[in-house]
Amino acid sequence: ARAKMAAAKPTPTDSLSFCLAQLTAAAGEGLGGTKDTAxxxxxxxxxxxxxxxxHIKAAxxxxxxxxRGGLLPLLALLRRASAAGPAPFLAGPGSSPSSIESAASDGPAPSPGPAPSSASLSTSSPPARLRKTLDLALSILADCCTEGACRAEVRRLGGILSLVTILQCVKTDSIQNRAARALGNLAMEAESCADIHSAGAVPLLIESLTAYQDSHCLQSVIRALRNLADSPQHRLALAQQGAVRPLAELLAAPPDPALTLALVRALLELSRGCSRxxxxxxxxxxxxxxxxxxxxHPKRTVRESAILILANLCAQGLVRPALGNAGGVEVLLGELQQRRGPSGAGPASQQPLVRAVCLLCREAINRARLRxxxxxxxxxxxxxxxxxxAWHPRVVAALVGFLYDTGALGRLQALGLVPLLAGQLCGELGDEEEEGKEAASWDFPEERTPERVEAGSFRSLRSWLISEGYAAGPEDISPDRSPERCPRPPPPPAPPEQAQAASPARSPALVRTPRGRSPATEESWGREGPALLLLSRFSQAQDPSGALVTGPALCGLLAYVTRAPGPPSPRALRILAxxxxxxxxxxxxxxxxGAAxxxxxLVLGVAPDDWPTLRARPPSLRSQHRELGEMLLQNLTxxxxSPFGVGALTHLLLSGSPEDRVACALTLPFICRKPSLWRRLLxxxxxxxxxxxxxxxxxxxPLFLFFAADSLSCLHSLVSPPVSPAPPPATPLDLDPPSPCHYEPLLGPAPIPAPDLHFLLDSGLRLPAQRAASSAASPFFRALLAGSFAEAQMDLVPLRDLSxxxxxxxxHHLHGCRGCGAALRxxxxxxxPLLGSEAEEALEAAGRFLLPGLEEELEEALGRIHLGSQGSLESMGEVLRLGRPRMAVHCARWVLGPGQCTRKRALALVELVEAAGEEAGPLTEAFLAVVMGVEVGSRVPS
Structure with a gap:
């Protein structure tokens, strides 16, 4: 009971003021003092x-x-302790006191301050006591540096230099552990990081990695280095001072779970933007x-950190072959496949792996593994x-590495690469991150030659360039004209298309530089360059038709040629040719x-997405595209x-599938100019x-009816018809001088001659007529008025169903009027609308009364009004819906007329097809008659 009461009795150290007083006194007077015997x-x-x-652990x-101002005496105490004769510490074993636990808290760092005091402490203090004092003081400082205001205060008071001095002077693992932990906490702020680097702490921390084996000490040092890698400049400085190799060697040592985690976290930071x-x-x-x-590794943090380190290392070409030999290709590829799976992660987590896999395609050995x-x-x-x-340009550039891998190219073609490449030519491309020269393929490593000394491989390259005509002489190419020695070298001459791919994926920055034999014939290499290079490789196959002569591939190439912001790459034109x-x-x-x-x-300027709404293009571009299109069609012609082509087309038209036979018939007018051939086939x-x-x-x-209208027009221009009916004039009939009217005299008050007959309409209207003239004009009226019917004896003859x-x-027609204008009424x-109109009624009556001449006159007038310059495409559909063969021929003649706009002709054909519906027979016969130049009613060959 007395012991418990004694334990519960307050002690002086329970007071923060007492502790601060002791700390201040020790900082000012020394580290000695009378030992309490109890x-x-x-x-x-x-x-x-x-x-x-x-006190520090309390809330x-x-x-x-x-x-309360505790940091100032604490730092002063550390300066005194570090200056109290470091020699004993250098020799001592330096085991950490058992009463002190080493903890790894997070926090920022201070800035340089005044140099440590050179005043020596009492030499009567044994090294063990001094070591314990340093341990406790450093532990307190490390804990304080987990708080932001303390970090700023420590930096202001010069605590960073004090910690660096302790690292340099006191070579004991416990002291090194706590000093490194304090520096690691301080390094959580950018200002402190810069000060720690400037104070020279990095070499001392690196030295600790190899000098000590204590796991806690190593973890604190590793964490400090990790926090010091807060910027690209600091990461590069750490790597250049040798911080990475000892970490890698520790990683290869027997595993310690906590140490392994610290190592991979540090290496992950150091490898960001991986330097050489x-x-x-x-x-x-x-x-x-x-x-x-x-x-x-079973632990997720370790596993993901290791994978990201491998991905970061891929940015350096020199290490990629060794990385592949170690199994890194399979690891990165498997992880990316997993993240792209149904339960995988989002695009942000995939991005470094996509970049790494694409970079691995730059070496042949890794391409084989990846394939x-x-x-x-x-x-x-x-x-x-x-x-x-956003990654598509990078992926396409990576696939260029397989340019001469025949097996891989075949597999890529089977997977559908060609239409995807064609889509890349005209689609919106993402912004690709530039790669430095260190990312270039290590299949062609840099040659570092002494000044004025040429390597043998350089001499071989120069000889090849001269022999191939890319250089006039040795003076044109010199090892002095290299990027290292010339800030702005002129563009080097490039080998031909096949040689351009010898190092296909050096880097996007290199790939996009202009390529060409000389500045005069320089061929630009834009963002579409890799896709065009692959398409060009596919086009050089013996039979590239299955991959490249398809709708998507041709649309992609033509869209690029016609819509590229600048002049299109000549490679695209060579592919089409x-x-x-x-x-x-x-x-x-x-x-x-494809020919259509x-x-x-190219020739007519109508793309699939321009139909039916046409997009305007500058006249200069239209002229260039027309010349290209005519050249390509001439190649097909x-x-x-040729004998092979004639046989192929004949077989296709006679024995192909129904779809292929239609396509052949449509294409023949575009690519056949021999009359014997197109007459026989068509x-x-x-x-x-x-x-x-x-x-x-x-x-x-999508453009089938446009193609068909153009094909029929081309065929119509090729055919020389035996009879060429004159097209209806463009002006309405009422502008022509009218012929004399023979019926109007019967309508006046004193008709001459007097009518001997009246026709009674359903409306009650009586129309005067001459019996003899009416009988002579039509067999119908001859039988009605001069035969044995009762109407022959009537003076008022009813005509039913006639307005x-x-x-x-x-x-007018019964009394001899021809062209007097009565047909226009x-x-x-x-x-x-024409259906149900009086015009349709008049046509029906002319047929009923056996007046073919009037039918023709009415149809001619209809065509002039509704198919003339004032007519619309909808009017053409109305004309066709009348169902009269001659009107269908008028429509077909209007569609195939030589003066028609190509787009309007196609729209008219669309309207006619919609109007014909399922009854396509009259329309077919009408077009046959117009194309082949036969009269309506004549027998058209089947």
Missing amino acids: TNETPLGRALLALRTR GGIERFRA ACAEQLSLGGGLGPLVSLAS DAGGLELLIGLLRDPHAS RLTCNPACLEAFVCSY LLRAW VQAE LDQGGLRLLLSALTRPAPH PSAAWPIM PIPPPGQ
Whole structure:
């Protein structure tokens, strides 16, 4: 009981004021003091222990300690202790006192202050007591540095230099541990980081990594180095001072879980924006193998940190081959595949892995590993993913590395790379991060040669350039003209297209530089350069039709050629020329409507997304595109009219699938100029009728009706018809001088001659007529008025189902009027419906009364009004819906007229097809008649 009462009795160290007084006194007078025989401790030791275990640990204790001015005497005490003869500490074993626990708290750091005091302390104090005092004081300081205001105060008071001095002078692991922990806490602020670097702490911390084996000490040192790597400049400084190699060597040592975690966290920070020094040291320190092993560590933090370190290392080409040999390719690829899975992480976590995998494609040895591990499928999946569009340029540039890997190219083509590349040409590209020269392929490492000395491989390269004509002589190429020696060198001459890919993925910065044989013929290499290079490689295959002569691929190439912001790359033009000159591609151009697309897009200026709303283009560009289109079509014409082409087209038209036969019939007028060939295939063997019968079916191409209208127009211009009916004039009929009217004299008050007959309409209107003239004009009226019918004896003959307007042209026609203008009366103006109108009634009556001449006159007047300059496309549909063959021919003649705009012609065909509906027979016959130049009613060849 007495012992418990004694333990509960308050002691002087329970007072913060007492502890601060002891601390101040020791800082000012020395570290000695009378030892308390009861506790075997000096008053300073008791005060420091109480501060460490009670006052600092209490809630708000650090703030109270700082507010009461405790940092100033604490730092002064540390200066005195560090200057109290370091020699004993250098030799001592330096084990940490058992009563003091080492903790790793987080916090920032102070700035340089005045140099430590040189006053020596009492030499009567034994080293153990001095060591314990330093341990306690450093532990208190490290705890205080977890609070922001304390970090600023310590920096202001010069605590950083004091800690650096202790690191330098006191070589004991416990002291090093606590000093490093304090520096690590201070380094959590950028200002303190700069001061710690300037104070020379980094070499001392690096030295501690190799001088001590205590795990707690190493963890504190590693954490301090990690916090000191807060900026690219500081990371580079740490790597250049050799901080990475000892960390890598520790990683390769027998594992300690806590130490391993600290190491991977530090290496992750040091490898951000990985410098060459960092990569070299990590590789030389044997860290690649352990990092690959840690990529499967059970602890998530260790595992993810190791994977990100490997990804960061890929930025340095010199380490990528060794990284692949250690198994890094499979690790990074597997992790990216997992993150892109259904339960994977978001795009932000995938970005460093995508970059790493793309960089791994720059060395042949890693490309082989990546290909075998399913990397090609992963890269194609990235290109297909619209959410990964920001990475698409990087992925395409990575795929250039497989340019001469035939097996990989075949696999990429099978996976659908070509249309994806074509889409990259005209789509919105993401911003690609620039890579430095260190990321270049290590298949072609830099050559560091002494001044004025040429390496053998450089001499070989120069000889090759001269032999190939890229350099006139040795003086054109010198090792002095290298990026290291010339700040702004002129662009070097580039090898031909095949040689450009010898080092295909040096870096996007290098790839995008202008390439060409000379400045006069310089070929720009834009962001579309990698995609065009791959497409060019595919186009050089023996039969590239299956991949490149398809709708998506051709649309991508043509969109790039016609819509590139600047002059398009000549490589794109060479690809198109190469495809159109390849006989193996002829059938593909026909079946995929590629030839029609070339004509529409380049010659006529109508792209799929320009239809039906046309987008204007500058006249200069239209002229350039027209010349290109005509050249490409001429290439196809040469192929089509060769013996091989004739056989291929004949087989396609006669034995192909229904879709291919229609495509062949549509394409022939564009690529065939030999009359014997197109007449035989289109006219004699039914190609034209096959095309016309497909107009009302579902369109196999977005521009099918546009293609068809243009094809029919081209064929119409090729045919020399035996009879060429004159097209209806562009002016309305009422502007022509009218012929004399023979019926109007019967309508006056004193008709001459007097009518001997009246026709009674349903409306009650009586129309005068001459019996003889009416009988002579029509077999119907001859039988009605001069035969045995009762109407032959009647003076008032009823005419049923006839309105006055419809009867008006009939009366004029019965009395001999031809072209007097009476036929215009029942015809409504353009824009009004014809079905159910008086014009349709007049046409029906003319047929009922057997007046073919009047039918023709009415149809001619209808065509002039509704298909003339004032007519609309809707009027054309109304005309066709009347269902009269001659009107259908008028419509077809209007569509195929030589003066029509191509776009308006196509829109008219669309209107006619919609108006014809399922009854496409009259429209087909009308177009056959117009194209082949036969009269309406004549027999058209089947």
